[in-house]
Amino acid sequence: MADSDTDIKSGDERRTTTRERVYSWFILGIVILCIILIIAHPFVKIQGKNMTTLDxxxxxxxxxxxxxxxxxxxxxxxxxxxxxxxxxxxxxxxxxxxxxxxxxxxxxxxxxxxxxxxxxxxxxxxxxxxxxxxxxxxxxxxxxxxxxxxxxxxxxxxxxxxxxxxxxxxEGSVYFRDGIGNGIFQFALCFSTLIIGIIIIIMGCVFHSRKNGMIETVSLGAVAILMACYLMSGTKIWQLLFMDSAMPRIIEYTTLTLIPVPLILFVAAFTDRLQRKLPLVICCSSFTLLLIMIFSILTGLFDFSNLLGAIHVNLVVSMTLLVLYFFFSLRQEEKVTGNKWLLIAFVVLITTGVIDIALYYIQQQDYQIRVVNFGLGFFIIVLALYEIGNIMEINRINSEADTMYRLARLDGLTGLANRLAFDEAEKDLASEAGSSASIALLDINFLKTVNDKFGHSEGDRHIKNAARIINESFGLYGKCYRIGGDEFVAIIRGSGHGSNMNAAKEKMTELTNEYNKGQNPPIPLNIACGVASYEYGINTVEEAEKLADSRMYMHKRRIKEDMRDM
The missing domain is CATH 2.60.120 (Jelly Rolls)
Structure with missing residues (x-):
């Protein structure tokens, strides 16, 4: 039972590391899939053989x-x-x-x-x-x-x-199959992007404690999800899933309208400009367009496709702001240097998006989404790697914080819990309704004599052996604390705490005798002990400790009297 706090914390750290590895490998798997899809893009097409007819x-x-x-x-x-x-x-x-x-x-x-x-x-x-x-x-x-x-x-x-x-x-089946095949790369890429976006949002909510950090991560995940839904809406597979030709169209316009929101929020959070007015303006304009779109659907006064020009203008303005914000962030050299690939990926995504918007107006009905697929694939790969790095860094910081928290509650010499940990345990015991416990106060006799005659190194050895014996005795049933130079406390809780306390005292006496006979210290180790019971609603923890302290001093005097008589 020695260093039980350390064991518990180590278990927590192992679980954190395992969870981190699972998430990281999950994202890496999707990244690898995206890479395969991009490489295979020119070659992906479902083909069949028709030996009797030609299209x-x-x-x-x-x-x-x-x-x-x-x-x-x-x-x-x-x-x-x-x-x-x-x-x-x-x-x-x-x-x-x-x-x-x-x-x-x-x-x-x-x-x-x-x-x-x-x-x-x-x-x-x-x-x-x-x-x-x-x-x-x-x-x-x-x-x-x-x-x-x-x-x-x-x-x-x-x-x-x-x-x-x-x-x-x-042949109808061939035509339909070819239509599905032509969009299978885009659908697979979008589906991977959708999954990774959901994972990133979950990670942002779970791992980020810093407000801007959570907004950054959740916004990145939202960008991934919106881009995935927008590009997926143009595939025949999406229509098959919904069995409704209107739904993909509504999703396409809705996502295109809302994409500027997470884009601008990410960049504003990344460059520490969330308090500026421009991000709020872009968010308001996007949601205004969405409300107008909903109004057009409900009233039928006009078709929401008439808003496409305004939606594109909103997108272009947002992208312009993104570029400006990134330009200003170049002054933050350390942050930009550490995330240059993410900035490059964003620029690539924005550039390919602008190219596709331009192609839409040039080609009209011949237009098909092409260029942004590559920008999206590159962006998602970099995004995933960026978030994996973020999560590892956050877990490292949290692990260090946990270690500092644990060390602040451990006694450096003995490895037992210290006075701070005891004060917290004392408050927990007093505040828990229906709780009961046996409290033992322990003190090392003749420690000053050991220090004066044989030096503090021998005194430290005396303390460490006493702590070991106390922990091996009382630690079997409860928790042990070093609260002073030669003072210790043991708390045994739960049903049967009285009998367990008696067993622990007997074990301590046995181990002390074994140590004195086996190690033959210059001054035999003697540990005085006083015990009292605490029952919630009958007495207080302080009253039990005071009674245990008085009994411990009575035991201490008896030991000294016995030593004088020898």
Whole structure:
């Protein structure tokens, strides 16, 4: 039972180290997965073999009613409506479906004037004026020779997204599989980012005690989660999970609106500028846009996509502030030097985001999120390594603090708990309702004589052996403290504390005799002991200690009298 406090603390430290290792390896596993995904990106595509048919570009051969050529990705409208048609052969369409994607069109498909497909879904209020991206796999009925295919379409609203995209004559399963395959890298990367963001937020709440440190970490985790949800919303897999084409669109706009908030909060906390007004302005503008978006969904007065320009402006302003804040933080050379890779990752993420925003306005409906995937992957890898380093540093500081706390309550000479630890134990015992204990006060006899005749080194050896014997006796049943030069206290709690105290006293006498016979110290070791019981509500701890002290001095006098008689 010696140094039981040390054993307990060591156990806590071992558990902390184990938990730290588990978290670190968990994050490292996700980082490795992100690296693999980035390396494999150019090669990742689900491919299948179709030995009987070939996919055909379904955008070729369409004409309007006036005979002019039609491009299904750039439709013409009259009063919001239009008709395109084409001739197909049975050889051309055998075993194939008419496959495409839409996001802003109602339409009907006819084969030889017979309706084969009608897409006029009920648009719920939260869809706005779009129903999101929707995949259509239209089976072409069997016919002989040549057939006339006609599509009558109607726009919800007319803009660059009001069209038929990725039109093919293909087997529906192949078309759908390829669509999933094309987004599998982005989905896997986003899913990894989502998981690591959640872990980082948990770590920030658990490990960070410094306010700014927690805001930094939680903001980083929030950035990861929002970026993951935003990029994931553009994949077909996301739509499959929700089985609702509107939900990915709402998530996309919501996350794009809120991304500036954790970005600016992280940078403000990182550069110690949380008290400035600009972070608050960005947060207010982002939440204002979100409220307007919710208002548009609930009222239907306008579609929330009309806010996209304002959302992009908010993003660009936020990114500009990020750059400025990082520039100002260059003055804090020590902090920047220690986190330069995190700063680089942030710059890469911001740069790739700006590039994708620019590409959106340049390419319009041909736009696909590409560049920011690499920025996000790099950012998440650096972010994970940054947080692992943070957690290790925090645990090191906490471990040092625990060690200092423990050492402040240990006696340096004997290894027993000291006076401070005893005072705390005394208060705990007195405040615990229904508690009971036996309290022993112990004192080493003739210690001054040992010091005077044989020196303080022999006196220290006398004290250490007395402490060992006391701990091996009373420590079996309770807790031992050194509260003065030659004074000790033992507290035995719980049921049977009286009988345990008697057993401890007998054990101390036995060990003392063994020591005196075996080690033959120049002056035999003698330990005076006085015991009293404490019962909650009957007496106080102070009263029990006072009684034990008087009994200890009575025992001390008897020992001295016996020594004189010898």
């Amino acid at each position: 055909v570009n379904g955008n070729i051969g369409w004409i309007y009613t006036d005979g002019s050529k039609a491009d299904l990705t750039h439709l013409k409208f009259e009063d919001g409506k239009g008709i395109v048609s084409r001739e197909i052969t049975s050889v051309f369409s055998s075993g194939k479906d008419l496959c495409f994607e839409t996001s802003n069109l109602f339409f009907k498909v006819y084969l030889d004037d017979e309706e084969i497909y009608d897409f006029h879904p009920e648009i719920k209020f939260y869809y706005g004026q779009y129903y999101g991206d929707y995949i259509h796999l239209i089976n072409i009925p069997y016919f002989k020779d040549t057939g006339h295919l006609r599509i009558e379409y109607e726009a919800l609203t007319i803009n660059s997204w009001t069209c038929f995209r990725n039109v093919q004559m293909s």
